[in-house]
Amino acid sequence: MKIQLFKRNERGLNRFFGPLEAKIMDVLWQGERSIKDVQHELEKEKSTNFNTVMTVMNRLVDKGILIKRTEGRASIFSPVQSREEFVNTQSKEMTQELMDEFGSVVVSHMIEALDEADEALVAQLEQKIKDWKKEPSS
Incomplete structure (x- = not known):
């Protein structure tokens, strides 16, 4: 998995990801979660729309950074790498x-x-x- 854009003037994970992507990855590196679980974690800081979180997580799947599997009616996401x-x-x-x-x-x-x-x-x-x-x- 190759990150296409490295942001030299950012810090930490924001060098590789957008701000929301970085926060989502922080949550998922703690363990696999559903979109709703991730949204719930993110809402502790700031109100985040479910559809926005879903879109970003699905884009991370498309980029090869997350894996998505179905468990019942829920999609469960986990990082490809620690x-x-x-x-x-x-x-x-x-x-x-x-x-x-x-x-x-x-x-x-x-x-x-x-x-x-x-x-x-x-x-x-x-x-x-x-x-x-x-x-x-x-």
């Missing part, structure tokens, strides 16, 4: 696209960004590089 899997997949695809298009410039900027990174993250990267160097070339 939140962690989604973020991992999207960040990996974005990184690969940047590397393919801009190569060494991207690597340089990533290294510069390490100056502000958590020490544990830097240690994790160092270990990953050591492991990568040990792997036999294909």
Whole structure:
């Protein structure tokens, strides 16, 4: 599943989704739900129309982000990937696209960004590089 639009000036899930889509995904990453259940959760914050929620959820199915199954008369929705899997997949695809298009410039900027990174993250990267160097070339 490839997200077509990455919004650089947004934060969190809003980088990948519209505001309502992001809220719906937050609800569904807690567990599968019907449209009515999702609408009920969203109404805790702000009144949200059932038809609007249904339309957005069905569009997320069309995009391959949600799975829809029928249980009695209700449609039950669940994410194709966990939140962690989604973020991992999207960040990996974005990184690969940047590397393919801009190569060494991207690597340089990533290294510069390490100056502000958590020490544990830097240690994790160092270990990953050591492991990568040990792997036999294909």
